[in-house]
Each structure stands twice: as C-alpha cells, then as structure tokens.
Amino acid sequence: MALTVDFDAEELWLAEDPANAARPGVLSQARYGVERAIPDILDMLSRLDVPATFFVCGGDAERHPHTVETIVARGHELGHHGFTHRSPHLMSRDEEADELGRGLDVLRRFVPRVRGYRSPSWETSPNTLDLLVEQGMDFTSQLMDATVPYRHPAHDIVELPVHWILDDAPHFWFDTSGWDRTIRSAREVAELWQEECDAVHDEGGLAVLTVHPQIIGRPGRLRMLERFLAARRADGGIWFARGAEIADRVRAAAPARPPAATS
Template structure:
C-alpha cells in the first residue's frame, strides 16, 4: 500500500500528529523571586568534538574546532559568568563530558547546572525508540558519575524531538525539557492532550548563536554578521522580556561564542542586563522548580 501524502490525510490523522506533543498551560509566574522583573536563563551547549563525531568525521581539523570549545571557549565563558555572578546551565553530550571530565567539575565547582544533551549529539528522529532510550539513560548515568548529581533537565541535540522523546523524558522523571518553541515563557508539556508535569523552558533560533555565527554550515563557508549586531538582537529580546516581566532565555555554544570578538559582544550584552533593576539570573532547573512551585 502506498503511503499517504499529507494532503491525503483525514482529520483524525493530522490532528493526531499535532496533538502528540503540545503546549499546555502557561507557567509564566505572576512574579519572580524577590520581586525581580525578569528571569535570565543563560545556557551553553557544550557539543565540542561530538558535532564531528556524530557525522563520522574523524579528521584532526574538524575535531580541533570542537576541542577549542573546551580548551578555550568554556574557560572564557566561566570567567565572564563569574564576573557577573550569573549561574548558567551547561548542556553536555555524554561523550563531551567523557572527553573533558575536568570541564564538568569546573561547572559544578562554580555553581552551574550540568544537564543532558544526548550521548554523541545524535539525531533522535533517526533512532529506534529503544536506542533513543538507551542513549538517554547512558547519558544521564555518565553525567551523574562525573558531576556528582543526577541531571534533572534535557535539551535534545539540535532540538531534534522525536515521537518518543517525551515518553522517555517522563520515564526518567526529568523536571524539564528545553528543546521546543511554542512560547516565550515556560509552559507545561501535553502528551496527546494530557498534562505531563514536565516544564518546557522554550528555546528559539533567534536566541541562539549558531544561526548567526557559525562560519561553516552544511559544508559551506558563509559570511557572518558582526558579533555586536547579534548581541543587539539579543538585547532587544531581553528588553522586551523585561517589559513583559517574563523570561529571557539564551542558547550559546562555547566553540561558537567563545572566540574573542564574540565574547566581547556577550560581555556588553551582560553589562546591559546587569545595569537593569530587578534581574534574576537562574539556571534552567531553578526556573522550572520556581514556576512549578508558583503554579501549585
């Protein structure tokens, strides 16, 4: 039997696809801790060498680009966060953590969160459900062993959310996910219309450094905007979140943002944020815990 094309689907079919994972109730709190006007959730995806490895690329050149993220970028990021007293969430593929265990320890020692980001930055949608589950469990075990704490949150590699990801997330008892884009504010995930209790800390490509600053994309070199122009977009995003008393969430990568000119732009952004009154810097786990408490 020939597989139906989407335009041939009946209403039950297309509604079923849409309802599988959906945004539920908003978890935008009436106020943030201490009367803060905005919550700032900085995050860094520590992909490092796994971007090359997951594609089977083992040449020293590609791997060196990834190594830069741990050897140089992550250290710069930690110094900048320390300057502003800003806790952040570091999402690490387990293979990155195994390659750089000292990096994991540095994050923990500085009071940051270490959270899940796959095993080797695999594409979940290409995996069989059993393989996706196995890799998720192995990743959680690895991060727990290296960090001393079981991770409570997940960001799927490349935000690739399969039909089975939410079920695995729930089975593992994770507090939150940070892979989806249905809102600017935290919300509860629904599975086939049913509340799950899992908090979504939404991401967006607008608030990610890769679309703007990754020089090589799909095997081609491209021109990138000046880092300060990118930081200007993020500044506008923050200012709007401040006006709405909402959440400003930002996703970065040490191997991308960690270069000198880009760190200068990030520093200026944090200087702008820090100059405002009523800013609460928090990890993604802290955000999820807080909004659930306020909703209880």
C-alpha cells in the same frame, strides 16, 4: 533570563559525519571550545556573578571529565544533551532510550541528579517526553512555541522555551560545506539579542540565551557577550537563574493537572 551553554565538543562533528574522527582540522574547533573558550566563559560568569546551565553530551563528558568537574565546581548546573549529538527524531524508541540512559549514567558521575534535558539541535521525537518522564527529568528546553515557561499538558515536565534568534549558531556558524554563509558581526548580534530580550522582558517572559563554547568563545564575541550580560545584570528587574530554579518556580505557580480524560 537563563544563560544556557551547549557543550557538545567533538560529538557535534562526529554526529554530522563519523569520518570527522580522522579530520584533526575539523575537530580542532571542539578543542578550542574545551581548552580556551570554556575557561574564559567560566571566568566571565564569575566576574558577573551570573549562573548558567551547561547542557553536556555524555560522550564529551567522558572525553573531558576535568572540564565538567570544573563547571560543577564553579556552581553551574549540569543538563543532559544526549550521549552523542544525534537527533532523537532519527532514532527508534529503544535507540533514544539508550542514548538518554547512557548520557545520564555519565553525567551522574559528576552530580547526584540531572534535572534538565535539551535535545541535540532541539530535535525531538514522539517518544522524547515519555522517556524523560520515565527517567525523572524535571524540565526541558527545546521547543519554540512560547515566550514564557510552562508545564506540558500531558507530561509532568516544565518547558523553558527557546528560539533561534537567541542562539549564537544561526548568526555565527560557518562550515566549508557551503561558502555562501555570512558571519555576522558581534555588534549586529548584540543588537538582535537586545531587541528580543527587551521585548520578552516587557511581556514578563523568559529569555533563554543559548551559546556554544566553540562559537561564542572567540575573543571578540566573548567581549560582546560580557557587555550584553553586564548590562542586563545591572537591571534590577531581571532574574538570572539556572534551569532547575526556573522549573521550580513554574511548578510552585502552576501545580500539575492530570491530562484530560479521553473517551
């Protein structure tokens, strides 16, 4: 099992609409994630002795360097989540390359090497994998085509598959652009996650849980997450690992094969 935390703070709302920069009420959600939720999440992970991979937008790392320093100091992995939270499929190749490079430049101020990448909103372009290989990235976590990690056939990069069912946003997300969305109870989401994780575990697969500080970090939801993780931590048959550790195991089990020749 991999616990992944998408730390996208202000960049999430600025990517939706640059005018949100002048809306303190909207951006207060990001402030909650930084000032309240991440410290609470880090304390919870320490209590449970669970490692996590934090995918961080470069722009947010620049705004909140102390928070990123604390994440690294607590032993968690730092992953790339774009410089802004703009979706790569909306960019040209050069724009996407610039986003990737700018984000890496920022994150390398905190760790010597960034090995993993998750695109904003799990959106990719035809150029994404080529650019990641050029930058020496080892793994991605953004596709929904499997329940086991695998090596991409034409790129030397490992995929840690995800799915919306194991993401907190589809269940809890709310904004005022539409008032018809129902916020699920933490109890209901815990049941959904348990059903899915149990089935993936029975198949010998990888369950990638994706959470966002400003969403999961509300007090009632964080209590649910701690209970959920504690129960799985007590199961001796589940391996909790950082993304790079999983990628290393996949590489050891499945050596790289050259892409098939084309005529």
